[in-house]
Amino acid sequence: MPPSPSYAVPPPAPKRSAVRSLLRLWPYLRPVRVRFFTAAFVAVVASCLSLVIPLVLKWMVDGPVADRDPGGVWLGALAVLALGVAEALLFGLRRWLVARPLTGVEAALRGDLYRRLQRLPVAFHDRWASGQLLSRATTDLSLLRMFLVFPLTFLFVNGVTVLAGFVVLLTQDWGLGLVLLVPVVPLIVGCSLFEVRYAKVARRAQDQVGDLTTVVEESVLGIRVVKGFGRHRSQERAFAVQAGRLRGTELRKARLLATVWAFITIVPELAVGAALVLGTVQVADGSLSAGTLVAFLSTALALRWPVESIGFLLAMSQEAATATERYFEVMDQAEEEPGPVAPVASGQDDAPGGVVFENVCFRYPDAPEDAPPVLRGVDLRIRPGETLALVGATGSGKTTLTALVPRLHELTAGRILLDGADITAMPRERLRALVAVAFEEPTLFSASVRENVLMGAGPDAGEPELRSALDVSQAGFVADLPKGTATEVGEQGLSLSGGQRQRLALARAVVGRPRFLVLDDPLSALDVHTEALVEAALREVLRDTTALVVAHRPSTVLLADRVALLSEGRIAAVGTHQELLRSSVEYAWLMSGAEDGER
16 A cells, blocks of 8 residues: 655744634734624623523522412513523524624635735745645634634633623522532643643644645546556545544544543532532521522523533634634745836846846755755846747756746846846736746646636737637637637646647737747647647747747757757757757757657
8 A cells, every 4th residue: 555645834833822823813803893792792691691590580489489479480480581582582693793794704814815825936835735725725714714603702701601600609609609619720720731632633633634635636636647547546545544544633632522521511510519419408407598599509500501611612712723823824924025016117228138047046945955956057148039949858947947037936046137127126917927938737727718818918808819829829629619719628627638738828828929938848748730830820929029948849949049958957058959969969969869759
């Protein structure tokens, strides 16, 4: 059986107490604070009404019952009924007050998380498993909403109810009241120990939910590989291992909760039993009225739920605190710097035009310190309107170099100029409007062909631009789809072939007629005849743009005016295809291998 996957994420932020973690939600609660505090006040009033019922019972027992007054008994019964109805209505009002605003809070949390994910650098997404992010956006936020709706309010409400109840008990008979106060110290100690242990298990469980989500997501997205290699059983075993771990952790949570619930239930019950015995003795010797004993025990029983719910509420609070920590682990990550607010000039009189790489170095942020940089002192210039092919062996850094132009990764050292302007001085929005990218692995979204292609164009683009881009990429197959350009391509565009996806990705790159074009081996999935047609149409587009094209085949190289050979993170040679065939042994070897592969 293959080892079960483990999806690591960066270490969490320094541990905070549950209260400090939950206080970070206050900015989201502030807009709805009036309704929230009103709901809490209504819940306190409703809960305290239950403490009035024992006082009515005391009056009934010591008054109408003792005096054999049926009218008084009926009056007392009506009073108890009225108090019960009022309590129920007030709790219903509390729920109505919090339902709409707290779903709004959840929506705001989810919206902020999604916006932050869109603005985090690519390096962050390289480190974090997608399942961990999905679980934070779904499971964790649902836990937070449930906490805000119920436990947060009732931790306060039940606390006030217990304090008010003990005041009533001590007022009725301070001796019996002190008996019921005896369990307070062991309850506080027990709940503190439970809180510490449960917090660790709750964090482990929520992280394991993220791992399990990742396994499911990868299995669904990779279903063709799983079926193609007949690996469904090994995937089932990997899933079973993760699910088993989560089950074990959930059972650990259940055992802890059962233990604290039993402890919280037994200790007060023993105190109530002792108070009942002492109260009965006092009634027998005449030092306590029967009505007072009835009221005392009724009050004690009314306090059972507020006391017994402590374990449940603490458990939900710890899960909510853990969910809050996990939420803010993402929200605390540094976004991509937006760059200057003011627009940057398209060129400088004293700087060269086109694309210029000056002593560019790059090392991945999570690479070991002793690992060599991926790129080491790259110096290269692409003239305005020129197409430069980038060639190199696998692992030489070609894709990494192209990713630096739109700032998908940040330079470690050096600089890149576009028409004389340093890309780090540009607003990212402006930079990415100037530079269009087509990746070797095309990514399509669960949207129509039209929406996927026009994602690369400005807001004013329409049918003419769409048709032109589809013509360039030789995507005539779109006309044969059930709804043409309105056809939904499905998740990841898996309803299309690899070549079809690649042609739509190329259409997306050229639809906006960008000033700078970066193509990472954009024709690798095409057959020879389609590739020739695409290249012919692409030449017309490349005349009007400055382009950097990663190439593995001579046919793609021939699209370029010049070729740069990238070797071991450096530019080893620059020239035309024929010049490099004569002067560079490595280039000739790479191209001869490509030609053999084509034959």
